Amino acid sequence: MLEYIQRNQECPPERGLYLYDKFIDPPEFISYQDFPEQVAAYADFFRDQGIEPGTRVLFPFETSSAVIFAFLGLMELGAVPLSVKPLVLDTPRATYLDFIGRVARDYDAARVLQVPTLETLDLPAPGLPLPPAGIREPGARLRTPAADEPAFVQFSSGSTSFPKGIPVRQDMLRSNLTMITRTDGRVPEERVSSWLPLYHDMGLVGGLLSCLAVGCDLLLAEPITFLFDARGWWEHMAREGAAGTVIPNFAVDYSLKLMQDLDAEEIAEIDLSRVRSIYLGSEPINLPNLNAFLDLMAPAGLRRDVFMPCYGMAEAVLLVSSRPVGGEIRVVPSPSGVPAVSVGRPMPEYTVRLRDEEGRVCAEGRLGEIEVAGGSLAASYLDKQAPLVGDDGYYATGDIGFLDDGELFITGRISDRIKVGGQSYFASDFEQAVERLDFVRDGRTCVLQIGQDIVVLAEVDRTARDDVEGSRARIVDHLVKTVGVTVRSSDVHYLRPGQLERTSSGKLRRRAIAEAYEQGRLGGLTLDPPTGG
Structure with a gap:
C-alpha cells in the first residue's frame, strides 16, 4: 500500500x-x-x-x-x-x-x-x-x-x-x-x-x-x-x-x-x-x-x-x-x-x-x-x-x-433462510416486499421464521397505527401476491423505532432479534409475548 x-x-x-x-x-x-x-x-x-x-x-x-x-x-x-x-x-x-x-x-x-x-x-x-x-x-x-x-x-x-x-x-x-x-x-x-x-x-x-x-x-x-x-x-x-x-x-x-x-x-x-x-x-x-x-x-x-x-x-x-x-x-x-x-x-x-x-x-x-x-x-x-x-x-x-451461465446470484444468508412447504425463501424476499407498502418505513423490517410461523416485525407510520387490523391485512395480502406465501395477520407486529438490533455495518442481527422476540423482550405497538403454535 x-x-x-x-x-x-x-x-x-x-x-x-x-x-x-x-x-x-x-x-x-x-x-x-x-x-x-x-x-x-x-x-x-x-x-x-x-x-x-x-x-x-x-x-x-x-x-x-x-x-x-x-x-x-x-x-x-x-x-x-x-x-x-x-x-x-x-x-x-x-x-x-x-x-x-x-x-x-x-x-x-x-x-x-x-x-x-x-x-x-x-x-x-x-x-x-x-x-x-x-x-x-x-x-x-x-x-x-x-x-x-x-x-x-x-x-x-x-x-x-x-x-x-x-x-x-x-x-x-x-x-x-x-x-x-x-x-x-x-x-x-x-x-x-x-x-x-x-x-x-x-x-x-x-x-x-x-x-x-x-x-x-x-x-x-x-x-x-x-x-x-x-x-x-x-x-x-x-x-x-x-x-x-x-x-x-x-x-x-x-x-x-x-x-x-x-x-x-x-x-x-x-x-x-x-x-x-x-x-x-x-x-x-x-x-x-x-x-x-x-x-x-x-x-x-x-x-x-x-x-x-x-x-x-x-x-x-x-x-x-x-x-x-x-x-x-x-x-x-x-x-x-x-x-x-x-x-x-x-x-x-x-x-x-x-x-x-x-x-x-x-x-x-x-x-x-x-x-x-x-x-x-x-x-x-x-x-x-x-x-x-x-x-x-x-x-x-x-x-x-x-x-x-457462470454468473453468481445471492439470495440470502443461511440464517435468513425461510422454508415453506419444502421451498426455500429468504428473509430479504419478504422484507423488500413489505417495504414496498407506503406505510412501512424503508429498512425498518425484519422477517423471521419461529418454528413454523413467519413473523413480520416492522416500523410503520401513523396511518398504519391508526388502522392496525386493516394495515396488517394489507401486508398479508401483499405477501401472497408478491412472494406467494401466506402469513397470519396475528404474526404481523409493529415496533417502536430503534428496536431492531443492527451490526456496526447496519445489517440486522437476526439471531439477537429472534431471541428478543421469543423471550418477550421486544416492546412494540402491537407486540405481545409470543404464545407459540
Whole structure:
C-alpha cells in the first residue's frame, strides 16, 4: 500500500484527498504530493510514543485527515491497526466501551488511538495520542512492505456472533485492490466520491485505499453527511464531476425516498452524465427500487448501465465478484421463483462453488451455500489456529445463492433462510416486499421464521397505527401476491423505532432479534409475548 502513496508523489499538485463536512462547503484538501512527508512524520511520532513493528493499536476509524494519516503512519511503522467503528451519536457509551473493551482483550491491543470522540472515555488500554497538526518529514520516502507483512485487521459484520478479526496482509490487499480497479477501469484523471465509514471494508478498501492505489481524486465525507443530505450528495457528484462511487443498496432506497417528489426539471439540473461506475453491494438489491431510481434520475443523464452489483466479504479483503462496467444488470428467477440480481462472474483469482444442504456440489441453477477458494482470502481469523478454509481449500461463506451461465446470484444468508412447504425463501424476499407498502418505513423490517410461523416485525407510520387490523391485512395480502406465501395477520407486529438490533455495518442481527422476540423482550405497538403454535 505504501508504495502506491510514494508513487503518487509524482501526481499533479491538485490531485489528492478532498474532505467534506458539508457537500456545499469548500473541502479540506491534501495533495497526494504531500502524503509521504505526512505519513512518515506520523510514523516518527508514534515511534517516539513507544509503538514498534507488530504493536497492535485499537483504531476507532473516524473520517478525518488526522485519523487517515494515523492509519497510514502505523502501517509505515509496521504496527497493526485494529480497525473498529468509532463512537457515534446514537450508540450508548456503556455499550461502546463494552465493545472496544472486548476487542482490546480478545486481540491483545497494546494501545488505543485517542480520536476526538474518545476524549472523555475510560479506555481499555493506554491511549495513543494523535500527533500535532501539520507535522511533516521533508524529503521522506516510504518503504515497500513485505508481501506477508500485516497491513491492518478488519472485522466481520457480527450479524450472528461477536465480530471476528480478519488479518489483511500486504499481498492480499494489493491483490484485491487490483481486482477492484481492474473491474471498474478507473484511471488517475478520474474522481471518486465516498461517504462510507472507513472502519468498514467497503469504505476503507473500496473507497479510500482503491483511490490511493490508482492516484485518483477521492471526494470523502462522513456517512452522516449523506444521511442529512442525500440529494446534496448526488448534486455534489454532478458538480465535482465524479466518475465513480461505491455504495450499499440502502443508499438507492434512501435516495429514492427523499428525491421521488422532484420533478423532471429539477432532476435535469443534476448532471450525472459523467458517472460511469457505481459498485452496489453489501445488502440484497431491491430491484423495483433500483429501477424506480434509474427512471427518476434519467433526466439527470444517469445511465442504466452505471450500477455494478457486486459481492464481497471482509474475509477476502473485499471484492469477490462484480458485474463489469457498462454491463446490463441481469435478472433471472431464483429457484424459489423470486427475481434475483446477478453480481457478475467471480474474479478469475477465485474458485467459487456451491453446496446443497446434503453437502453435494450444486449444478447451475440449484440453490446452495457459496464456498470460495484462492484469491485474497485470509488464511485464518486473527489469533485462531484453525484455518479459515476446510481441508479441500474452500471457505464456507454462510451465504446462499446459485450460478446461472457462470454468473453468481445471492439470495440470502443461511440464517435468513425461510422454508415453506419444502421451498426455500429468504428473509430479504419478504422484507423488500413489505417495504414496498407506503406505510412501512424503508429498512425498518425484519422477517423471521419461529418454528413454523413467519413473523413480520416492522416500523410503520401513523396511518398504519391508526388502522392496525386493516394495515396488517394489507401486508398479508401483499405477501401472497408478491412472494406467494401466506402469513397470519396475528404474526404481523409493529415496533417502536430503534428496536431492531443492527451490526456496526447496519445489517440486522437476526439471531439477537429472534431471541428478543421469543423471550418477550421486544416492546412494540402491537407486540405481545409470543404464545407459540
